[in-house]
Amino acid sequence: MAFLAKLKQSFGSTFSFFTDSFAELKKVRWPSRKELTSYTLVVMVTIIAVTVYFWVLDIGISALVELIV
Numbered sequence: 001m002a003f004l005a006k007l008k009q010s011f012g013s014t015f016s017f018f019t020d021s022f023a024e025l026k027k028v029r030w031p032s033r034k035e036l037t038s039y040t041l042v043v044m045v046t047i048i049a050v051t052v053y054f055w056v057l058d059i060g061i062s063a064l065v066e067l068i069v
Contacts, residue, residue, distance in 0.1 A: 031039065
C-alpha cells in the first residue's frame, strides 16, 4: 500500500508541475510581430558585426605570424 501511495503522490506532483507551468505561461507577455522583427534584426546585425570583427582579427594575426615565420 505504501508503494501505491508513493506512486500516486509522485504522479500528483508531476501533474501539479505541468498545471503550474501552463498557468505561468499564461502570464507571459509575448512580443508582438513588430517587436520580434526588430529584436531579430538587432541579433542578426550583432552577429554579423562580431563575425567581421573576428575575421579581421584573424587575418591580422595570420599576417603577423607570417612575418615572424
